[in-house]
Amino acid sequence: MMRLFKGLMIPGCVLGLWQWLVMIQYVKSESLSYPSAIAAAAIGVIQDGTLLVAAAQTFSGAFSGWLVGATLGIVVGIAFGLSQTLSRLMKITVETVRPIPSVALIPLALLIYGYGVLLETSVVAFSCFWPLLIVTESAVRGIEPRLIEVSRMLNFNLFDRVIKIILPAALPRIFVGMRLAAAVALVVSVTVEITANPMGLGYALIVAQESMRADRMFAFIGWIGLIGWSLNTALLNIQYRWFGKMGFWEEQV
Amino acid sequence: MNATTHNPLLFVESLSFKVNDLEILRDINLSIDDKEFVCIVGASGCGKTTLLRMMAGLLSPTRGHVSYCGQQVVRPHREIAVVFQDYAKALLPWRTVAGNVSLALEGCSVPAAERPQRIHELLCKVGLEDRAEAFPVQLSGGMQQRLQIARCLAQSPQLLLMDEPFGALDAMTRQTLQDEVTRLCRDSGVTVVFITHDLEEAIYLGDRVISMEKMPGKIGETLVIDLPRPRDQLTTRENTKFLAYRHQLFKLLPSGH
Numbered sequence: 005m006m007r008l009f010k011g012l013m014i015p016g017c018v019l020g021l022w023q024w025l026v027m028i029q030y031v032k033s034e035s036l037s038y039p040s041a042i043a044a045a046a047i048g049v050i051q052d053g054t055l056l057v058a059a060a061q062t063f064s065g066a067f068s069g070w071l072v073g074a075t076l077g078i079v080v081g082i083a084f085g086l087s088q089t090l091s092r093l094m095k096i097t098v099e100t101v102r103p104i105p106s107v108a109l110i111p112l113a114l115l116i117y118g119y120g121v122l123l124e125t126s127v128v129a130f131s132c133f134w135p136l137l138i139v140t141e142s143a144v145r146g147i148e149p150r151l152i153e154v155s156r157m158l159n160f161n162l163f164d165r166v167i168k169i170i171l172p173a174a175l176p177r178i179f180v181g182m183r184l185a186a187a188v189a190l191v192v193s194v195t196v197e198i199t200a201n202p203m204g205l206g207y208a209l210i211v212a213q214e215s216m217r218a219d220r221m222f223a224f225i226g227w228i229g230l231i232g233w234s235l236n237t238a239l240l241n242i243q244y245r246w247f248g249k250m251g252f253w254e255e256q257v
Numbered sequence: 258m259n260a261t262t263h264n265p266l267l268f269v270e271s272l273s274f275k276v277n278d279l280e281i282l283r284d285i286n287l288s289i290d291d292k293e294f295v296c297i298v299g300a301s302g303c304g305k306t307t308l309l310r311m312m313a314g315l316l317s318p319t320r321g322h323v324s325y326c327g328q329q330v331v332r333p334h335r336e337i338a339v340v341f342q343d344y345a346k347a348l349l350p351w352r353t354v355a356g357n358v359s360l361a362l363e364g365c366s367v368p369a370a371e372r373p374q375r376i377h378e379l380l381c382k383v384g385l386e387d388r389a390e391a392f393p394v395q396l397s398g399g400m401q402q403r404l405q406i407a408r409c410l411a412q413s414p415q416l417l418l419m420d421e422p423f424g425a426l427d428a429m430t431r432q433t434l435q436d437e438v439t440r441l442c443r444d445s446g447v448t449v450v451f452i453t454h455d456l457e458e459a460i461y462l463g464d465r466v467i468s469m470e471k472m473p474g475k476i477g478e479t480l481v482i483d484l485p486r487p488r489d490q491l492t493t494r495e496n497t498k499f500l501a502y503r504h505q506l507f508k509l510l511p512s513g514h
Binding site: 148150151153154155156157158159160164168169172173175 | 313315332333335337338339341343346347349351360361363364365412
């Protein structure tokens with residue numbers, strides 16, 4: 005409780021000062037709203053249902069893209085981690101495709117999928133694929149060689165080896181990659197909505213901007229921040245719950 | 258089988274191993290009989306572990322070959338199990354004690370319905386039945402090594418290769434485990450190749466002790482240990498024969514082993 009109070013003290017003062025400066029009419033601006041109006045707008049977007057719809061759209065785009073991109077990244081990452089040859093063969097391809105900013109793919113994805121969830125999913129998937137590929141490949145490379153020997157002594161086939169030894173052994177590190185990719189997914193999906201896709205929180209921001217509603221813009225920005233924060237907190241909790249118990253397994257992270 | 262056509266369980270024939278130009282093992286010849294307990298002693302770095310890995314089929318020799326039941330060992334065999342020295346690394350930290358034993362049963366395609374019963378039996382054998390739901394990290398070193406032994410036994414091996422299994426344990430735990438392993442191996446009729454750098458441990462456990470020389474690793478002398486079984490930590494170790502073997506073996510190995 006005390007920590008929460010301390011943490012909120014400075015931002016609270018800033019908001020108070022902001023509100024006060026507007027009230028004494030020291031600041032007058034079309035683009036700068038003020039805290040009480042923003043708070044009212046933040047509640048307003050809940051009441052008229054805009055927030056829920058927009059958040060659901062953004063979330064579905066971000067989540068599906070994250071799921072697709074991360075899964076593909078893990079699968080390819082395991083293959084690269086297991087086969088040095090494959091990894092070396094693909095190295096130049098990976099190094100040239102990876103630096104392409106995901107946002108640069110929006111026009112192409114728009115051409116292929118048109119407006120809608122698929123547009124967002126594909127661009128988000130592209131951006132989530134790379135971190136998972138890299139993290140998974142290095143996690144698989146870093147697996148305790150003794151565990152690989154144990155699986156060899158038990159004559160496991162490739163599938164069993166991956167499912168029973170490699171994937172669980174690499175999972176703590178893969179999960180960290182998934183957590184980082186989730187933050188990227190939110191950023192990219194909102195970007196896609198601002199630049200192209202007429203849906204979700206990003207589009208709601210544009211609508212607020214075009215109708216000169218600075219208070220609603222700030223409200224949506226606030227909500228996006230809150231969603232990002234709760235997503236990360238939730239994933240951190242899952243990480244501790246799943247991997248915290250098993251002692252030194254966690255140390256590999 | 259008659260006396261003239263003697264079939265060893267494991268046969269190592271003129272085996273050599275080189276890494277680039279470095280000679281690790283030179284012309285190793287060994288034959289291990291069914292139900293025998295053979296200890297291999299040697300200074301660290303003499304290639305004991307390398308030799309064991311080749312017996313397990315985890316590593317291919319540069320020259321010569323290893324054969325098990327008359328068949329050449331080119332990859333790990335289901336009837337051969339290895340107990341590694343670093344038990345903490347060999348156990349799956351995300352699986353419970355029972356789950357770790359289950360891994361070997363899964364590897365041997367034991368039906369899921371039979372596994373709980375088998376796991377319980379195996380854990381009883383090594384005295385871990387109360388810790389079935391614990392994770393390896395919650396166990397002491399001795400318990401972790403017991404768990405690894407239980408997992409190896411789950412494979413129902415004919416040949417158990419043990420690579421300094423008690424090297425990292427304290428003296429008390431080591432003595433307890435020496436007796437347990439002897440009992441377990443007698444009961445299940447498994448043949449053991451036991452690698453150690455502890456001379457007394459080798460004499461105490463073995464039917465036969467083979468010494469290895471260093472740089473490059475080769476077979477030195479073989480001692481047949483004629484001590485009565487079951488052996489006892491106190492009386493066996495005080496036996497004059499035991500001390501004579503110790504004396505003999507001590508002289509065979511270079512000083513500072």
